[in-house]
Amino acid sequence: MNSEQKKFFAHPTAIVEEGATIGEGTKIWHFVHVRKGAKIGKNCNIGKDVYIDVDVEIGNNVKIQNGVSVYRGVKVEDDVFLGPHMTFTNDLYPRSFNQNWEVVKTLVKKGASIGANATIVCGITIGEYAMIGAGSVVTKSVPDFGLVYGNPARLKGFVCYCGRKLSNVVHQDESYVTFRCSYCGKEVKIQRQYYEELFK
Numbered sequence: 001m002n003s004e005q006k007k008f009f010a011h012p013t014a015i016v017e018e019g020a021t022i023g024e025g026t027k028i029w030h031f032v033h034v035r036k037g038a039k040i041g042k043n044c045n046i047g048k049d050v051y052i053d054v055d056v057e058i059g060n061n062v063k064i065q066n067g068v069s070v071y072r073g074v075k076v077e078d079d080v081f082l083g084p085h086m087t088f089t090n091d092l093y094p095r096s097f098n099q100n101w102e103v104v105k106t107l108v109k110k111g112a113s114i115g116a117n118a119t120i121v122c123g124i125t126i127g128e129y130a131m132i133g134a135g136s137v138v139t140k141s142v143p144d145f146g147l148v149y150g151n152p153a154r155l156k157g158f159v160c161y162c163g164r165k166l167s168n169v170v171h172q173d174e175s176y177v178t179f180r181c182s183y184c185g186k187e188v189k190i191q192r193q194y195y196e197e198l199f200k
Contacts, residue, residue, distance in 0.1 A: 023060065041078065059110070073103040073122065080108050083116035083134065090122045109144070113163065118153075131159045143194040155197050158190050166190075 007024040010016050014032040023042035028034065030048045038052045041060035051069040052058070058070070059078035067085040070076065074088050090103050104122040108114070112126045115134035120126070124141040132138055133149025142148050147157045147165060158166045160181035166188060171178040177195040179188045 047084075065116070073105045074108070075105070076108045077110040077112075079111045081113040082108075083114055083118065085116060086114045086118045086120070086132075088120050088122070092122060111161065112142075115149075129159065129161055131163060143191065145188055145190060146194065155194070157198065158188065158195075160184060160188055161186055 008022045008026040008028065010028040011030050013030050014028045016022065016028065016034045017036040019036035020034045021039045023040060023044065025043040026040055026046065028046045032046050032050045034040065034052045035054040037055040040052065040058045041062065043060055044058060044062045046064050047066040049067045050064050053070060053072040055072055056070050056074055058076045059080065061078055062076055062080045064070070064082045065084040068082050069088065071088050071090040073090040088106060090106070091101050092104050093101070106120060106122045107125045109126060109128045111129040114120065114126070114132040115136065117134055118132050118136045118138065121139045124138065126132065126142045127144035127146055129144060130142045130146045132142065132153065136149045136153040137151040138148060138153045145158045146155055147159050148155050158179065160166055160183065162181060162184045164181055164183040166179035166181060168180050168182055169177055170180045170187065175192055176189045177192055179190065181188065
């Protein structure tokens, strides 16, 4: 850590290696291990037994619940929620004896939430404000505001910024379908190609 990085909290049992960057206001709890080169933004909450690998990037206001491992090749943008014991991967052809394996990248975009015990197969993008149901196995990219669950996870609908499922369509055109949230009143525009996936 750089000497200027003093405005965050790390529990005495946590290991934060030299060369990691931690933002102001972040809290790192029991038995967390943050590797060198990792970058964690401001006001994050890193729960018990979390592992953050070499060169991982985590944005601001991210909440990582207990028992999550964020492996090399994963990038997490601002305002993301990672539920307890959800799992990332970074290798499409895992063998214990491979000497030339490649890191396959995964991107979790702003505001997305991943439920407890979900598994994210590497090489995909989780869209902005998407919602991944608990226990899901996600094998392909998820659109912005997409609600997916199951094994394998399938698109089941769309959610608002507040996380509630959207059902009230207020406008449609050739490119977008616009919903209004019945809970908070915000409008959400969904690309028509993803909306039409629900009816296939």
